[in-house]
Amino acid sequence: MLLISCLVYALVAALAAAASNGHRSQSHLGRRLLPQPKQKNGASFAFPTKDPFYRVPADVGKYPLGAILGTRQGNADAFGQFAAEAHQILYLTTDYTGAPDATVATIVIPIAPRPGKPKALAIGSAVGSASIDCSPSFAYANPDKSKNLPLVNIVDSPASTAALFRGWYVVIPDALGSKSSFLNGLTEGRAMLDGIRASRNFAAPLKNADFAMMGYSGGGHTVGWAAQEAASYYPDSPIIGMVTGGMPADTNNTFYTLNGGEYSALGFQGAAAMGHARPDVQAVFDQHITHAGRANFTKMLSGEWCLIQSSRNLSGVPVQTAFTGGDIFQNPVVAKHMEEEKLGKRVNRISSIYYHARNDQIVPWPQMVHYINQQCEQEGARLQLSWATATGHILSGLRFMPAMLNSLVQVLEQGYKVKTCGIDAQSIPPVPEGGPGLTDLIGHGAANSIAYWRAQAKNGLFPL
Amino acid sequence: MLLISCLVYALVAALAAAASNGHRSQSHLGRRLLPQPKQKNGASFAFPTKDPFYRVPADVGKYPLGAILGTRQGNADAFGQFAAEAHQILYLTTDYTGAPDATVATIVIPIAPRPGKPKALAIGSAVGSASIDCSPSFAYANPDKSKNLPLVNIVDSPASTAALFRGWYVVIPDALGSKSSFLNGLTEGRAMLDGIRASRNFAAPLKNADFAMMGYSGGGHTVGWAAQEAASYYPDSPIIGMVTGGMPADTNNTFYTLNGGEYSALGFQGAAAMGHARPDVQAVFDQHITHAGRANFTKMLSGEWCLIQSSRNLSGVPVQTAFTGGDIFQNPVVAKHMEEEKLGKRVNRISSIYYHARNDQIVPWPQMVHYINQQCEQEGARLQLSWATATGHILSGLRFMPAMLNSLVQVLEQGYKVKTCGIDAQSIPPVPEGGPGLTDLIGHGAANSIAYWRAQAKNGLFPL
Structure with a gap:
């Protein structure tokens, strides 16, 4: 009950803040002044383990990667003021053995897509759980029923809110697959890549979109593996960059x-x-x-x-x-x-930024340094390790969030590519420097979301 | 005789080229239109082993680091059209044991110092020889007598010519010390740092100057060690960056x-x-x-x-x-x-760019990667490894020279600092991109010098 109360408070607070500031932000960016009416839905979905929508079809073997096996309307309200529509799709992927599998992705359409070439953010969610009832799709569709909402939301919410504010499409695969294979890198990476494939089959603007991937902690694990596997599993992928943090490489x-x-x-x-x-x-x-x-x-x-x-x-x-x-x-x-389950068997050829706390107590810094060095020794690697000395694995994620979102803006909107593969010489500043202010960059909704979850984490919502 | 003929040809060709283009370049940069008259001197110096000027004084122990123990006029002609004066100084340093030593540096004053805060380039020369008769000071003072002129000149000449063109001061220590301790890293590094100290005691404008260091191969070894030792041996040094290449780290x-x-x-x-x-x-x-x-x-x-x-x-x-x-x-x-004699016992805290051929046949690439990784794992390291796949150790130096000089311009004039400690994701282009043309950047003299020495190297001047 405490968690649900917190969540409701958070949504109300975030929406209120966004509403009170929306006019300025929108007009500042030349967007439509009023949000579109949103479909509400999803509250009636059953838990995924009981929901036929999640079931892997018997004939799954006959579909190509990223094929869409089912669609239904999602819950756009979970994504705040700048979300026009949310959809769930069931799509084809393969697990670590190469066997076909089907999993769900949530696709969110911004109310005002950024002009020009469409931009999309694929989010690897922190799930940390061995059941699809803990999946991000269910957390968004049924926030009042999900037992995993805070974990999923603490990273996804600032990221998706900021993305939609900027007019990017958002794709959030249930990247652990139909068995919720937490920490199975190949399964996760493939499901992420096929989620991107499927989203392009689903929404016409995404066919020509540039994609970035992001994720923290377990979500970082997902996108870290997706980045490693992309060159072989999805060689013509539209992924132009990745931003991750707190990633277990080992x-x-x-x-x-x-x-x-x-x-x-x-x-x-x-x-x-x-x-x-x-x-x-x-x-x-x-x-x-x-x-x-x-x-x-x-x-x-x-x-x-x-x-x-x-x-x-x-x-x-x-x-x-x-x-x-x-x-x-x-x-x-x-x-x-x-x-x-050790990253590094292939060269990650996607321009990638890794945020990591030097004193991360869950994912030790040296394993990240080892991974970066091991990758950077190989031609074609474009990995940048950005860091700070920050307290706690989850709090570090929130500490890094403004910088991570700023990096995503640079990747998707400014053509940023990692030029030198290695480790930043200096700690990153708490708020990105030299650009617009944080709220202009990511919107009030995302800024409030970061502040809210930071307060929750400090108040012991997680032991993490 | 062949070498001397080549050299005379080179100097004549370089000077002629510089003269024919000097007016345009100078007026383009808003400098004085006509070079100053130069003192000529030096041709009468004896070989250093016989020259009392080089002798370590008996009372050397009583002077502070960088103290000037002797001065005389040098041979400005060796540095081309943009050199106003050249001087030799004997100065105090310490060898690898900490014992006092004295060695010579050549200091060159540009005809038109760059306006604003003075800029200086300290060059680590490629010497590769166990006698001070092979020293850079003697090669510049007595180009007709030195047996080591081509080796010293092949790197120093483009660098010093470009530096003077840009209005930077040039400091070239005989960094191997009074015993020409080739490949003694501590002796070399300390002599380089004390050469910078001494130059600031000698020339008033250098007291407030920003210094960069550069060197290739053996000269890279000198500045690589100087950079490592600077934080402890010369903590208030004015060195704001280093650019090196083909450096033996091991x-x-x-x-x-x-x-x-x-x-x-x-x-x-x-x-x-x-x-x-x-x-x-x-x-x-x-x-x-x-x-x-x-x-x-x-x-x-x-x-x-x-x-x-x-x-x-x-x-x-x-x-x-x-x-x-x-x-x-x-x-x-x-x-x-x-x-x-392995670099890496301390953290190099100077922003440093290392150019290295992946297929360098004298200094193997893996030792450089190992050094970069070992440094970058430590806080405060700012090392960037830039690379190409290029033929031959010496030819690679000439291949890298435009990029190295461009990096020096960025360091001394544009505040460039290495931000991510690591290895460039892509090979460097043969000519720096996105800036002015090469001759506008480094002058016709340096551009001709690179072309000349490249031709010489290809024609077998060196086996290297």
Whole structure:
């Protein structure tokens, strides 16, 4: 109830702020003075695990990547004043094995698309959960029912609000696929890329649009893998840049960092998802899992526990306590898959900016430095690591958000490309310098959203 | 004789070209229309090993760093049309042990200093030789007598000519010190920094000047070490940036790469210099050196063989052939000092651009990448590695020269600072893009000098 109250307050506050400032911002940018009427919908959707719309069709194997398998109207209200329409599409992708899969994306149309070549932002959401009931599509369609709304919203909301303010289209895939394969890089990256493909099949203006990708934390993981895989999986992609932050480049290192600590639930959710997606891992788990462990995994896989609920129960608990015997993550079958979840097997050829806190307590800085160095040694890599010394993984995301959004404006509207592959010499300033003020850049709605979620995070909404 | 003929031709050609274009260039930049009359001098100087001006005074220990111990007029003609005066100064520095030393710098005054805050370029010369008779000061003062003029000139000449064209002061230390300690990084770096100190004691306008450093190959080694040591050895230095190229960051790796090949003489000269500067190494050498080896080392230490002469005799000969027993560079005493000659023990805090050919056959690309990564991982590092795939170590230097000079203009006149520490995503273009044409940028003299030395290098002036 507290969460829902907070959310309602946030939406009301953000909308009120946007409304009171909308005229100035809009006229300043030469846009239409009044928002369009919006369709409201979605409140009646069932949880995705029960909703036939999410079901992977039996004949899924016969469709091409990005094929649209279903559409319905979404809930534009979740995206604030500058959203004209929201849609959900079910589309074809492939999982890490190459097997066909179907997942949902939310597509949002701005009330006043930016003139000229259309621009689109594809967002990798922070999901951190092993059930599609925790998916971003459901959080937006049914904010009053989703158990994962704050986690999804804390990053997505500033980003989507700012994007729509600037007249960009927004595409938010449920990039974990039909099994909510949290921290399965290939599945996530492919679902993100196919979400972009599908959005271009769905909305005519997106056929000619420039796309940027963004995401923080788990969402950063999604777009980081999408960027790595794009050259081979989607060679003619319209992606002109990526902006990410708090990205785990090395799942194994991240797992052992957070395991048994305040954020141990991320490890539980990742383990549950890994077993669900990988039969050989599940077979190992089945041999060793305790009764209590199985009960917890079931709560996560069923959607009873999204990340926040599992955190309340599993903070401080090592994931290995769910299993008998030694460290199950050292079992060769499990360890092999953990090792596969390391970014860097291909060169990321998309101009990419990575924001990372030097003292990130969930995703250690050295793994990011290692990844950047490993990439930059290879021709064609365009990776820029921007940083600050900031408190906390989630708070860092909000600390970085103005700079991340500014980077997206530079990428989509000003042709910015990373020229030198490496690490920024200086910490980024809290507010982008040398351009327009923050609210002119991203709108009052996004600025308020950042401030609101920062206050929530500081007040302990998340342990993260 | 061939070399001297080439040089005379080069000077005549460069001066003629500069003269024929000087009026346009000067008026274009709003400078004085006619060059000042120049003092001619220097032709009567003895070889440095015989010249009392170069002698380290007996009371050298009582002077502060950069103190001026002697001055005399130099040969401004060696620096072309835009040089008003040249001076030689003997100044105080310290060697790698911290012991006081004295060495010479050449200081050149432009005919029309750039208006506003004075700008100065400190050049690390490529010397590659174990005798002060091969020093840059002597090459400029007595171009007809120096045996090392082409090596010194191939990099210095475009740089100094361009600098003077732009109205910058030029400072060229004999940065190898009184023992010509080729590839002794600390000695070189300190002599470069003290050369800058001394120049500010010598010429009033330099007291308030911004300095940039540049150097290629051995000269890159000098300024690379100077940049590393500046924060501790010269904390209030006026150096605002460095541009270098073909820099050996790892002497050991470079030695084993070139040893026994076409460029093996560099290894001989380095070994001779190391023994000369390090008594413990010389003691090991003395136990193992052959008669022929000692004779060759003596030719190098006496100045009979500068790099070019030794290359004619020692190409293809492994340095170990000068010694009996196993690989003398694996002797613990020698190996320890080779290991000390690795850049990276401190953070280079000066904004620095490194140009390097990916296929450099003398200084392998991976050692440069390793150095950049190792530095960029540390806060405060501002290193940018710019690159191309170019043929040959020396030809690459000429290939990079327009870009290097353009970078120097950006550093000294436009406030350029490296923002992202790392490796350029793309190869640099042969001619800087987006600015004025090359001759407007660096003058006809420097452009002709690059073209001339490129032709010489292609025609086999150097094996390098």
